[in-house]
Amino acid sequence: MKVKEMIIEKLLFLCASISVLITVGIILVLLLDTFEFFQEVSFVDFITDKKWTPMFKDKHFGIGSLLAGTFLTTVIAVGVAIPIGLSIAIYLNEFAPKGFRKRIKPALELLAAVPTIVYGFFALTVVTPFLKQFIDIDSFNALSAGLVMGIMIIPYISSISEDALYAVPKSLREAAYGMGTTRLQTAFKVTIPAASSGIIVSIILAISRAIGETMIVAIAAGQKPTLTLDPTETIATITSFIVQVTTGDVEHGSIEYKSLFAAGITLFLFTFMLNNISYFIKKKYQEKYD
Amino acid sequence: MISVATKNRIKDKLFEYWGIISTLIGIVLLVVFMTDIFMQGVSRIDTTFFTNSPSGLKPETSGIFPALLGTLWILFLTASISIPLGVGAGIYLEEYSEKNWVSTLLEINISNLAGVPSIIYGLLGLEVFVRIMGLGKSVLAGALTLSLLVLPIVIVATREAIKAVPDSIKQAAYALGATKWQTIWTQVLPSSIGGVLTGVILALSRAIGETAPLIVVGAAAYIYDAPDGVLSEYTVIPMQIYTWMPDAREAMKVNAAAGIIVLLMITLVMNGFAVYLRNRWQKKIKW
Secondary structure, three states, rough: OHHHHHHHHHHHHHHHHHHHHHHHHHOOOOOOOHHHHHHHHHHHHHHHOOOOOOOOOOOEEOOOOHHHHHHHHHHHHHHHHHHHHHHHHHHHHHHHHHHHHHHHHHHHHHHOOOOHHHHHHHHHHHHHHHHHHOOOOOOOOOOHEEEEEEEHHHHHHHHHHHHHHHOHHHHHHHHHHHHHOOOOHHHHHHHHOOOHHHOOOHHHHHHHHHHHOHHHHHHHHHOOOOOOOOOOOOOOOOOHHHHHHHHHOOOOOOOOHHHHHHHHHHHHHHHHHHHHHHHHHHHOOOOOOO | OOOOOHHHHHHHHHHHHHHHHHHHHHHHHHHHHHHHHHHHHHHOOOOOHOOOOOOOOHHHHHHOOHHHHHHHHHHHHEEEEEEEHHHHHHHHHHHHHHOOHHHHHHHHHHHHHOOOOHHHHHHHHHHHHHHHHOOOHHHHHHHHHHHHHHHHHHHHHHHHHHHHOOOOHHHHHOOOOOOOHHHHHHHHHHHHHHHHHHHHHHHHHHHHOOOHHHHHOOOOOOOOOOOOOOOOOOOOHHHHHHHHOOOOOHHHHHHHHHHHHHHHHHHHHHHHHHHHHHHHHHHHHOO
16 A cells, blocks of 8 residues: 555656656757757857848848847737736726626637637738738738737736736725725726736736747748838748748758757747746735735 | 816726727627638538548648548547646645745746747757657657647646645545545545646647647648558648648638638637536535
8 A cells, every 4th residue: 555655656746747857858959959050150140140041042140130020029919918908907807897807807818718820810811901901011011910919918918917906905995995086096006006016927928928929920920030120021030930940841950950949049038037037026926915 | 177086087987988998809809800700711611621631723622631630639649648747747746745945946847837938849849759759740749749838737727626625625534544645536636627627628729729839840731631640640720721821712711711710619619618617616516
């Protein structure tokens, strides 16, 4: 009996340690191939070159053009999702009838459950043609990809922020009402400051999600690395570059293959940093009001 | 002259309207778009769409048969890999691990993994499963990659579900002489199964909709047969949609839309089932 219990515990421990193995695996794989990449490409070129063309004859490896595309789509997406997501959180918390809140939350979360390829199709076949009626815009562009991505990440912001606002003790809110404030004043002067750590966490997570999003940008933003901040142009992000290269056959050991991992580690560093910041904010400031 | 109080009340009312608009705008856009896709693709949905293979020459009779079977293979394999691993890890973290630096490390690690972009898992799979383990562009390599991707979701759901089981149930089992594992197997797991299942279904629904990591580990664009084994080449529904999408021919666009309808149906059914399970389970068990 004792032996069996021990074996089971060891087996379960193995399951749990696999999660650590995955992290180690990701970091090792990215580091090793990136190391090989930098034996052929100088780090200075990687940072300063203005072009990223590993697939062409005239090869350039300036990560800047991919970062510009990633930055552009992320900023547009977050620019849509923050005001809308926060307004939803405030509305559901301070204004909405109770039953409405309970019913609408699962519907909102559905926005994040729709496969991203569907959003890509949406951006390409609906949003871009719609925008073309008003502005001069490329068939593949950062703007429509960013806008649609913004819709997708709304629930990341609204859900977590709403939970944070909900956790603010009633007494604080009632004290504000007792002073004669309106609901809007209560929200902005009392509950939002009190829930600020949770709101910041939600925004960081949404940014991290937008940076790593792949299919929407691969489909709707194009696959042409461009060092630009003009949202109407065709661009490429780190993620869409990886998709572009791996859609075809890529030979192991070639510089294209290695460049995948150099781009990948750049992406990983950004999301890793953001995720850890949000984790520590959450741990440090959570449930101060118990 | 409007008083300050009135001004504030107007602002308050205006924000209420803005809040309603914000809440509904995403959902409305989604519904509009779904309707649009439905109109585009519904004409193609008949039995031949499910039983035919895709064809570049005959777009009008192209179907998703290989992709549908590929998705089912991926679903089955991913479930059989990620459920035992994820539930096992969840049980260990909640019931066995002591509160020390190891458990803190494991916790930070899992929360980190949940935030790693899916395409990075693709790169991991490409190097480890496809190349080092020599699985090639097989359905097994794809399923292993997706299993790692959804593992954090299963672990977190399992922990949450187990945490909700009250201590008194466990104490009662111990008092009757049950060992730790007997208590977990006969008491804790059965009473948390609803929560665990909910998490598993959500994780699998995520796996079915993923495209990017599978492109990286080699789901192929032109596959005309269903996989015939774990080492077989494969494609999946999202991949098939992605292949049809850039094709300029109208019939191909219709096919892509029809593929999206099928994919959305599967996702919606799985998510709906998960929500139903969660509600039912929460209602039934009142400690």
